[in-house]
Amino acid sequence: MSDTSEKGRPEKGQPEKERAEKEQPRRRQARGERRITQLLEAAAQVFCTTGYTAASTNAIAREAGVSPGTLYQFFPNKEAIAIELGERLVHEMRDTYGEALAPVDPATSLKDAVGTAVDRFMAFNTEHPVFFALMHGPDMPGGITEAHDQLHATLIGRVEDLLASLLPEASAADVTRTAHVCLGIYKAGLELVLAHEGAERTAYIQEVKDVLIRYLDPMVGDRLGRT
Amino acid sequence: MSDTSEKGRPEKGQPEKERAEKEQPRRRQARGERRITQLLEAAAQVFCTTGYTAASTNAIAREAGVSPGTLYQFFPNKEAIAIELGERLVHEMRDTYGEALAPVDPATSLKDAVGTAVDRFMAFNTEHPVFFALMHGPDMPGGITEAHDQLHATLIGRVEDLLASLLPEASAADVTRTAHVCLGIYKAGLELVLAHEGAERTAYIQEVKDVLIRYLDPMVGDRLGRT
Amino acid sequence: MSDTSEKGRPEKGQPEKERAEKEQPRRRQARGERRITQLLEAAAQVFCTTGYTAASTNAIAREAGVSPGTLYQFFPNKEAIAIELGERLVHEMRDTYGEALAPVDPATSLKDAVGTAVDRFMAFNTEHPVFFALMHGPDMPGGITEAHDQLHATLIGRVEDLLASLLPEASAADVTRTAHVCLGIYKAGLELVLAHEGAERTAYIQEVKDVLIRYLDPMVGDRLGRT
Amino acid sequence: MSDTSEKGRPEKGQPEKERAEKEQPRRRQARGERRITQLLEAAAQVFCTTGYTAASTNAIAREAGVSPGTLYQFFPNKEAIAIELGERLVHEMRDTYGEALAPVDPATSLKDAVGTAVDRFMAFNTEHPVFFALMHGPDMPGGITEAHDQLHATLIGRVEDLLASLLPEASAADVTRTAHVCLGIYKAGLELVLAHEGAERTAYIQEVKDVLIRYLDPMVGDRLGRT
DNA sequence: GATGAATGAGGATTCATTCAT
DNA sequence: TATGAATGAATCCTCATTCAT
Structure with a gap:
């Protein structure tokens, strides 16, 4: 967990929009x-x-x-808008697909788990094109801005949750690293998916799934329904 | 090596309409x-x-x-700078690692082929961090600039060449798609690699190789030294 | 009069999308x-x-x-400024001298008609030296900008109106051509007038009138009070 | 002669191109x-x-x-280029059409004198479109730059010469003023002529002649061949 | 709250002109 | 001579942000 998510994920309990103008607790x-x-x-x-x-x-x-x-x-500035926007999107994602991006009950095969997760993410991203812009963030190397850091941290967290149940024996560092890799793959795939249409888009979605499944497959232990 | 070809190639072949005096040229x-x-x-x-x-x-x-x-x-503008920069980098890459990004003689195992290619790319990118900035291009969705298009096309071309010898039976469209996926994986991985240092960086490099190898493995036919 | 209509026309009729509050508007x-x-x-x-x-x-x-x-x-740019400036000047001209540049009732002699028109124009141009700059437009041959086109078209229109009543038998093309010639003469004369002062200026104004009168005289039919 | 041609016309005797680099009389x-x-x-x-x-x-x-x-x-600068260019054009005009723009022998009718002069000028201007640009000079009111002042002074001089023989009884001031008016008319006309083509252009040329003839007619005394 | 005016530094780009070679 | 590199001020225009109303 070398440098990502220094600020941790926002405390999910409190209403997010409070943060921007925390000083005057107006109604x-x-x-x-x-x-x-x-x-x-x-x-x-x-x-x-x-x-x-x-x-x-x-x-x-x-x-x-x-x-x-x-x-x-x-x-107060552009940054704050992006942050709020990201938070609302994450919320909506949660509201739409439930707390867990994937329920990962042990009976689910890796293929199904990944397939479902990717399908959901892709559906959401297709419906909310901003998400892509926010995920990739500004041009700047290092992903400087807080907005993207925050969004990224949130997403990494969700992927970690998902992976944690898939890789129960992995260390936290391994889970984190794997989460970063998976999210990176997904983001790269999303870019390709959004750049194409029709059959080609479908093909790219399948590729993303394949990449992730084949990447994770050797890591997951003896799950039921192993691919 | 930092500033390439200061005076190495005095006249680089471009027509320099010297009209009469030919004795005290250049400089x-x-x-x-x-x-x-x-x-x-x-x-x-x-x-x-x-x-x-x-x-x-x-x-x-x-x-x-x-x-x-x-x-x-x-x-004439920023774009032109980026283009020239990209071209020089590609040239340097070619000069350093030879025309072929990977030797891909059939005796090479996929693992070795990918490992070598990734190592080379990573080494080059680590030494030339701009490459990353140029590869990712501007923030703008879709639009992209010529500079990045050009660089991207060049890179895709090189990856396609490499893949063509690995996947001799694949259609051109499949090779292209696979190349895009591989390059996407590599770019995403590079971002992670550059964001870390030391052992963690090494670990991420290994992850990139693993992802690529596992992704490609089912596609390559019966190569010698199959992983 | 220097700065026209500061608050004279509070709401000048342009739709001002006031959404709900209508009591403390303007200002x-x-x-x-x-x-x-x-x-x-x-x-x-x-x-x-x-x-x-x-x-x-x-x-x-x-x-x-x-x-x-x-x-x-x-x-949005210099052009727009020139256009607006031109329009305001034309409006002011109309407001000052009435819709018709010249009354041209048939009883008016050509001499009087031209004399009045030139005097008015000259007075206005002397008071508003910009007009000259706008009329001549930019240096560029041919190109001309919208600002000057517009102003020029307006002026030509007014001269055409005036000529139409003086030359009732002329074809539209002839009227247009004559209008261009008259306006050209006027513009050239204006340049000379503005370049001089006192008696010499007066003399030049007279020359302009003479040129126009002598030019038009053979064209106008049997007007009353023929010169 | 209020303000025009302060510097007088260049001494026609000496080679003009000397002026720009007068200090080193190189060969x-x-x-x-x-x-x-x-x-x-x-x-x-x-x-x-x-x-x-x-x-x-x-x-x-x-x-x-x-x-x-x-x-x-x-x-030394743009100005000097314009000046030299103007001088060469004037030279060429002189070389082509002789010293006198019009010989104006008393037997020539005003109509012919003006017709010939206009035809020659128009021909020259049509063949040398720069002349127009130089004559109109920069946008600036007042005709500031030396280049145009000089060219203008030269042209005025030539028109004065021509008029002097047509109006032998006029005062110098009157001749100068009339010259300015004539040149102004010509320049305005030229603009219109250059802006049109074919029959319309021809018509405008005729208009210019008419304007000038009718303007000058009352001034010239009892010349032979009076229009 | 809401508006729109105001800012001034900073962006890309050009230009007349000078200077080293 | 001729070249082309160098300059830096000036061009137009935009932007994040603040302020008076």
Whole structure:
């Protein structure tokens, strides 16, 4: 766990949107909520269109149909928007697919487990193209910005959870490393999948599954339904 | 080796319309050649530090210790710098490791072939961190710039060549798809490798090899020395 | 009169998407309106001093005492400034001298019609030296910019209207050609007029009238009060 | 003679090209001559294409196929190029059409005198499109640059010569003023002529003649062949 | 809350001109 | 001479952010 996720994952219990303006515990007003949603949708749109680095707060405000001042009433900067957006996406993912990305009951074969997980992730990513932009984050080597660090840490956590049940005997460091590798494979695959359509896209999805299955297969012990 | 071919190739064959005087030629170009190298090194530095998208031509010029005007005497824009940089890197790679990324004589086991290829690539990429920045290209989804397209195409080509000899029976489309997947895996792995050091880095390198070997293994036919 | 319509026309009819609150409106726009006027005046000044081509948006902003960013909040580029400036000038001209540049009732002699028209134009142009800069447009041959095209078209239109009543039997093409010639004469004359002062200026104004009258005289039919 | 031609016309006797590098009376070398011609042709091209203001010395050098340094070996700046170009054009005009733009022997009718002069000017201008660019000079009001002042003064001088013989009784001031008016009319007309083609162009040429003839007719005394 | 005006530094790029070779 | 490299100020324009209303 050399350098990833220094800040740990956010405490899932408390309402995330509190964080940005923690100092004034105002009552959350419905209109403000709507504004935030509106802004995040606009941000998603802009991130998808221009990429995170090139996205400008002015452009986001314009896309949302509000003034730049309004944007800054809810978010202190672009970073914060990305963070909030990422958190909401993770939430939605959780809401949609349940707490566990994969239930991994021991009776599930690796193939099925991976297949299901990839299908779900892919479905979600296809439906929420921003996710890709946020996952890849800015151009910068090292993945500097907090937004992506946070999202990445969350995702790594979920993959670790999944792997932990698949590789009960692996050390934490191994699980973490494997999680990074799996997530890396997935991200690389996602890029290819999004770059193609139709049959070719389907083929790439299968490739991703194959890569992951073949990679993990020698690691998982004697699971039932071994591939 | 840092600044390649300072004066090694005095006239590099480009038509230099010398009209009458032919006795006191060159030397003019030498300063420029040096500047170009210098600028490309500065660009490499800046691309590594800030990423391609955020890199500014002014920053590159500053890093190179020249005025912005000087930069534009040699490159029409950032894109051109990236392209030239990519080309020089590819050339250097070829010069260093020979035309073939891997010898792929049929007696080589997949494991050795992949191991050698990954080791070489990793060594090169570790020594030239820009390569990573150029490979990943700008933040922008889809759009991508010519610089990265070009580099990517070149790399895909090389991987295809390698795969073609490993998978003689595969269709062109399959080879291409597999090449994309392999390159994607490699890029993702490289990111992880560069993000770690020491033993952990070594471990990640091994993971990349494992992923590739296990992915390709079922595809390659009955090669000698099958893993 | 120098800065037209500061708050004279509070809402100038443009749809101002006020969403729910309608009680404490405007005032926002007021500052902007003022800035626009201020910027246009600065632009007029700069266009007069340096000419349109050499005028820089930064210089205009500086002259207006605002930052370049502010200028761009109201105008997307120099062209747009020139267009708006031209339109306001035309409006002011119309407001000042009425819809018809000349009354041209048949009882008016050509001499009087031309004399009045030239006097009015000259008075206006003398008071608004930018007009000259805008009329002549940029240096570039052929190309011309939209700003000047528009202004020129408007002026040609007005001259055509005037000529149409003077030359009721002329074809449209002839009227257009004559209008171009008249406007050309006027512009050339204006340049001379503005380049001189006092008696000499007066003399040049008379020359312009003479040129136009003598040019048109053979064309106009049997008007009353023929010269 | 309020403000035009402060510097008077260049002394026609001495070779014009001497002026730019008057300090070293080197022997004029054939190669240098060729270079100058080459540069002036390139400048003509560029002035025509982009206009005087927008023309850059670098562009001229590029067009001439020489380096910027070479250009500055012959001309101290853009201005000097324009001046030299203007002088050469005037020379060529003189060489082509003789010293007098119009001999104006008293037997010539005004119509013929003007017709011939306009035809010659138009022919020359059509063949040398730069002339137009130089005549109109930069965008700047006031016609600041020396190049255009000089060319303008020369042209005014020639028109004055012509008018002097047509209006023997006019005062110098009147002749000068009339010359300015005539040249202004011509320039305005030229713009229209160059903007059209074919029959319409021919029509505009006729208009220019008509304007001038009708303007001058009342001024010329009882010449033979009065229109 | 919301608006839109304001900022000024920074981005890419060009240009007239000079200088070393 | 001729070259082309070098310059740095100036171009247009954008952006994240703040502020008065």
